[in-house]
Amino acid sequence: MEIQIRRGDTLWSISNTFNVPLPLIIHSNPTANPNTLSIGQTIQIPGYRITTYTIKPGDSFYKIATKERISVDSLMLVNPGMVPTALQIGQQIRIPRRVTTTIIDPRQNYDSGILASDLEALATLYPFMRRRTIGNSVMGKDLIEVQIGNGERIVHWNGSFHANEWITTSVIMEFVNSYLLALTNNETIRGRAMLPFYDQVTLSVVPMVDPDGVDLVLNGPPEGNFGEEALDINGGSLDFSGWKANIRGVDLNNQFPAKWEVEAERKPKSPAPRDFPGYAPLTEPESIAMAELAGELSFEKMLAFHTQGEVIFWGFENLEPPRSRTIVNEFSRVSGYEPIRYVDSFAGYKDWFIQDFREPGFTVELGQGINPLPIGQFDEIYQKTLGIFLASMYM
CATH class of the missing domain: 3.10.350.10 (LysM domain)
Incomplete structure (x- = not known):
C-alpha cells in the first residue's frame, strides 16, 4: 500500500x-x-x-x-x-x-509458475522481502532467492533440489508467508516474537532449486527438444513421478565436489531419472548457482529440505563443527525427527557445504512414504517442520 x-x-x-x-x-x-x-x-x-x-x-x-x-x-x-x-x-x-491471514495456497501441486506468482504477490504486499535471480535453470527459468531480515547471521534454506520432492517448496513457502504475516502484525509463532529474528538474522531462501524438474513431474514433458530428451531418458513413459533429476537427467544433489568421484563410480553413468551425478561435478546451471550463492553469502548454517523419512543428516567426514550436534538435537526435540550423523551417500549440497565452509549443514527429510509425497500430508509435515524453521534462526 x-x-x-x-x-x-x-x-x-x-x-x-x-x-x-x-x-x-x-x-x-x-x-x-x-x-x-x-x-x-x-x-x-x-x-x-x-x-x-x-x-x-x-x-x-x-x-x-x-x-x-x-x-x-x-x-x-x-x-x-x-x-x-x-x-x-x-x-x-x-x-x-x-492483511491478517496468509495470502498464498501451498496446498496444491506447486510448480514453478505458482511459485513465481506467489513470490510476486508476497513482494508486493511485503516490500521489505527482497527478491533476486541467482541464476537460471537449463531451460532458462529464474532461480529465485528471497531474503528476509537485517541481521548479520545468515541462515539459508532450500527446497526441491529433487524434482519429485516439490512438496518441500510448498512447506517452505507456507512458513515464509506466515513469517511475513507475523512480522507486520506484531504476532508470535509458537509463542516466539518474530521481530527479534528479523533484527538478528538474514534469512536466505531458495524455494525451488530445480524448477524444470518440478514442472516435468507435475505437468509432463514440455514441447520441444527438452521434453523429447526427458521422455527418452524416462524410457518413453509419461509417468515422471519417479523423476528426481533436472530436465536433462542430472541429479543436482549428486553434483557437488565432496567425494563426487565415489558417487560417480557407483551411480548411473549417463543421464537418468535419478542418481546420475553428471560427467563432472558442478556441470549444471542450477548446482553452479547454489554453489556461488553459498560462496557469496557465507551462511552461518544451511538447511536443505528433502523428502522422505523424518530424519536429519548432519555430518560429513567428521568435518562438521561441534555445535552441529547441539543444533540437530534441538531440531530433533522440536520435530520428533531422528538425527543421523553419517550416511553412505556423498556429493550432496550439505556434504560440500560442511566440507568447504566447516559450518553446520543439514539435510532434513520431511514426511513418510513414497515420493512424491501426497499433498494430503502437507499439514502434518508443516507442523513438524515449523519447529525446525524457528530453531534454525534461534540456535
Whole structure:
C-alpha cells in the first residue's frame, strides 16, 4: 500500500499510525532517506491493502475509523486532500485494511509458475522481502532467492533440489508467508516474537532449486527438444513421478565436489531419472548457482529440505563443527525427527557445504512414504517442520 508524505510526517510517525514495526517501514522503502522526507513522496506500507468504502448517512471519519478499527490519521493518509467535514453521501473513500491471514495456497501441486506468482504477490504486499535471480535453470527459468531480515547471521534454506520432492517448496513457502504475516502484525509463532529474528538474522531462501524438474513431474514433458530428451531418458513413459533429476537427467544433489568421484563410480553413468551425478561435478546451471550463492553469502548454517523419512543428516567426514550436534538435537526435540550423523551417500549440497565452509549443514527429510509425497500430508509435515524453521534462526 502506498501513501504520500505530508508536512511533519516521519517514518516513525507512520509506523505508529499503522502499527507496523519501524524497521519494516524503513526496509520497505530502501531509497527513502528517513531524515530527508519530502512532501508528496511515496512511501510503501507493508502488510496493508486498499479497499473502497461508500459514504452512508451519518458517516464521519471518526465513525468509519472506529468501525474499521483503524486510526483517523490512517484514513487521512490514504485520502489526501479530502476534507473530513465535507463528506457526501455516495462518495467513495479509500480504507487501509491490514492483511491478517496468509495470502498464498501451498496446498496444491506447486510448480514453478505458482511459485513465481506467489513470490510476486508476497513482494508486493511485503516490500521489505527482497527478491533476486541467482541464476537460471537449463531451460532458462529464474532461480529465485528471497531474503528476509537485517541481521548479520545468515541462515539459508532450500527446497526441491529433487524434482519429485516439490512438496518441500510448498512447506517452505507456507512458513515464509506466515513469517511475513507475523512480522507486520506484531504476532508470535509458537509463542516466539518474530521481530527479534528479523533484527538478528538474514534469512536466505531458495524455494525451488530445480524448477524444470518440478514442472516435468507435475505437468509432463514440455514441447520441444527438452521434453523429447526427458521422455527418452524416462524410457518413453509419461509417468515422471519417479523423476528426481533436472530436465536433462542430472541429479543436482549428486553434483557437488565432496567425494563426487565415489558417487560417480557407483551411480548411473549417463543421464537418468535419478542418481546420475553428471560427467563432472558442478556441470549444471542450477548446482553452479547454489554453489556461488553459498560462496557469496557465507551462511552461518544451511538447511536443505528433502523428502522422505523424518530424519536429519548432519555430518560429513567428521568435518562438521561441534555445535552441529547441539543444533540437530534441538531440531530433533522440536520435530520428533531422528538425527543421523553419517550416511553412505556423498556429493550432496550439505556434504560440500560442511566440507568447504566447516559450518553446520543439514539435510532434513520431511514426511513418510513414497515420493512424491501426497499433498494430503502437507499439514502434518508443516507442523513438524515449523519447529525446525524457528530453531534454525534461534540456535
